[in-house]
Amino acid sequence: MIDLYQEELLDHYKNPRNFGTLSNPDIEFSDTNPLCGDEVKVTAKIINGKIQEIKFDSRGCAISVAAASKLSELLKNKSLSEIKKMDNKEVLELLGVPISPMRLKCALLSLRALQKGIYQNLGE
Amino acid sequence: MKQIKQLDIEKIRNDFPILSQKVNGKNLIYLDNSATSQKPQKVIDAITEYYKSYNSNVHRAIHSLGEKATLKFEEAHEKVAKFINAEKEEIIFTRNTTESLNLLAYSLGKNITSKDNVVITEMEHHSNIIPWQQLCKRTGAELRYIKIDKEGKLDLKNTPIDNNTKIVSIAHVSNVLGTINPVKEIANIAHKNKALFIVDGAQSVPHIKVDVKDIEVDFLAFSGHKMLGPTGIGVLYGKKEYLKKMNPVFFGGGMISNVTKEDAQWADIPNKFEAGTPNIEGAIALASAIEYLENLGMDSINSYVKDLTTYAMKKLLELNNITIYGPENGDRTALISFNLIGIHPHDVAQLLDKEGIAVRAGHMCAKPLMQVMDTQSVCRASFYFYNTKQEVDFLADSLKKVQGVFK
Numbered sequence: 001m002i003d004l005y006q007e008e009l010l011d012h013y014k015n016p017r018n019f020g021t022l023s024n025p026d027i028e029f030s031d032t033n034p035l036c037g038d039e040v041k042v043t044a045k046i047i048n049g050k051i052q053e054i055k056f057d058s059r060g061c062a063i064s065v066a067a068a069s070k071l072s073e074l075l076k077n078k079s080l081s082e083i084k085k086m087d088n089k090e091v092l093e094l095l096g097v098p099i100s101p102m103r104l105k106c107a108l109l110s111l112r113a114l115q116k117g118i119y120q121n122l123g124e
Numbered sequence: 125m126k127q128i129k130q131l132d133i134e135k136i137r138n139d140f141p142i143l144s145q146k147v148n149g150k151n152l153i154y155l156d157n158s159a160t161s162q163k164p165q166k167v168i169d170a171i172t173e174y175y176k177s178y179n180s181n182v183h184r185a186i187h188s189l190g191e192k193a194t195l196k197f198e199e200a201h202e203k204v205a206k207f208i209n210a211e212k213e214e215i216i217f218t219r220n221t222t223e224s225l226n227l228l229a230y231s232l233g234k235n236i237t238s239k240d241n242v243v244i245t246e247m248e249h250h251s252n253i254i255p256w257q258q259l260c261k262r263t264g265a266e267l268r269y270i271k272i273d274k275e276g277k278l279d280l281k282n283t284p285i286d287n288n289t290k291i292v293s294i295a296h297v298s299n300v301l302g303t304i305n306p307v308k309e310i311a312n313i314a315h316k317n318k319a320l321f322i323v324d325g326a327q328s329v330p331h332i333k334v335d336v337k338d339i340e341v342d343f344l345a346f347s348g349h350k351m352l353g354p355t356g357i358g359v360l361y362g363k364k365e366y367l368k369k370m371n372p373v374f375f376g377g378g379m380i381s382n383v384t385k386e387d388a389q390w391a392d393i394p395n396k397f398e399a400g401t402p403n404i405e406g407a408i409a410l411a412s413a414i415e416y417l418e419n420l421g422m423d424s425i426n427s428y429v430k431d432l433t434t435y436a437m438k439k440l441l442e443l444n445n446i447t448i449y450g451p452e453n454g455d456r457t458a459l460i461s462f463n464l465i466g467i468h469p470h471d472v473a474q475l476l477d478k479e480g481i482a483v484r485a486g487h488m489c490a491k492p493l494m495q496v497m498d499t500q501s502v503c504r505a506s507f508y509f510y511n512t513k514q515e516v517d518f519l520a521d522s523l524k525k526v527q528g529v530f531k
Contacts, residue, residue, distance in 0.1 A: 005471070005475070005529055010529070010530065035470075035486050036468075036469065036470055036485065036486040036487060036500060036501040037486070037487045037491060037494065037500045037501055038468075038500060038501070039500075059500070060468060060470075060500075061468035061469075061470035061471045062468060062470075062471045062530075063470070063471070063474075100474070103470065103474065106470060
């Protein structure tokens with residue numbers, strides 16, 4: 001049972017990095033996981049088309065919270081165009097644990113919210 | 125007192141081929157029965173026999189296969205009717221409870237105006253909320269909710285039912301709280317106010333002997349797949365005096381008595397509500413499922429599952445840091461919703477799956493109830509007559525293990 005959720009993942013769940021919301025963000029987007037009603041709100045500040053600061057307010061399962069936490073570390077200084085291209089594979093690699101098909105939505109919730117926020121910001 | 129026949133669970137389990145398999149290297153412990161039950165060989169055989177030996181469309185077939193299919197399909201109406209103490213013409217086959225309730229919302233909705241109100245409860249499944257919500261949006265009628273108390277029972281002292289209530293629609297058994305609602309009492313309140321009384325029997329008909337005359341219900345909706353039948357076959361029972369007056373919702377083949385270029389007249393009930401080629405093998409297999417249930421005896425099933433639920437409640441209450449929803453004792457059956465404090469239901473379900481245990485995790489299609497309960501989601505273990513105390517013990521032990529992972 002224990003090997004499914006590695007220590008590192010549990011650490012990100014218990015102590016999520018960049019947790020909360022930024023004031024006066026350039027990007028602000030909330031999304032819901034229709035499976036369980038979990039919510040995530042992403043806020044980010046952009047300078048020169050790159051993420052300068054990012055926070056996730058994610059309340060959910062270990063997979064979704066850890067994914068948001070790990071993403072927040074990875075995404076600093078990434079360009080919006082790079083983030084738009086990110087997909088399942090990168091998030092799954094980042095998590096480093098097997099994710100069943102039913103849990104994909106949990107794993108991808110935060111990235112999808114950020115991507116929608118970016119599209120909104122760019123008016124696309 | 126009537127003697128209740130004891131069930132031979134070991135023998136019964138052999139009737140369900142799916143139960144003997146391993147999941148993730150562990151014996152399957154299937155505790156997601158409120159979502160859908162497993163199927164005995166007898167029901168699987170009924171489906172394959174239909175396709176192997178008499179697959180044919182029903183009605184208007186003047187050949188041997190068609191006659192047999194029609195006969196079996198008609199018998200299925202009769203079997204379902206007897207099972208709930210109704211008459212054959214009062215049984216409409218639908219896809220499921222959801223479709224049955226939508227059919228009602230559309231057909232009965234024709235008589236609803238902006239002066240009227242529709243009453244449901246805070247513990248309804250989305251299938252018994254949204255059809256009425258949409259009806260009220262279409263007509264300007266008001267949607268009212270009977271509230272639940274802290275224990276998870278309906279507050280019947282202060283119901284919003286009044287003279288302008290046209291429809292009262294409630295779940296017999298809550299799919300989240302497990303509460304068995306006092307339907308007869310509510311029928312009484314509804315009828316005193318001249319409202320129609322509808323019961324969502326999705327969670328009750330598989331477990332409790334439901335007699336439509338006894339509970340004085342005008343309409344009853346339920347699904348075949350939660351009571352050993354296949355998916356895609358559901359039932360709408362309606363009192364014939366009402367069904368006869370109601371307009372059909374779906375139009376096409378099989379539901380007419382005459383058609384001209386300009387107009388059409390409807391067939392008798394129940395056919396006028398069953399447009400198009402029906403789920404023939406589903407109906408036949410549901411009849412077979414009912415035979416299986418009746419052979420065990422609904423009283424035996426109810427008593428066994430109630431005992432098992434009580435046992436599970438005791439075992440789960442022994443755990444630390446657990447929240448259990450719904451009444452602790454008494455009027456409840458078949459399922460327990462809970463949360464391990466600080467651990468998300470998805471994580472609980474995922475880790476239990478590693479132990480071969482299937483439970484459900486999420487909002488249970490009851491988001492308004494989740495709000496009342498002040499939670500986003502829950503885990504739900506739900507039982508049927510093939511589950512055992514040993515399985516419940518293993519569930520409790522595994523939940524302790526889950527807590528260990530998150531320590």
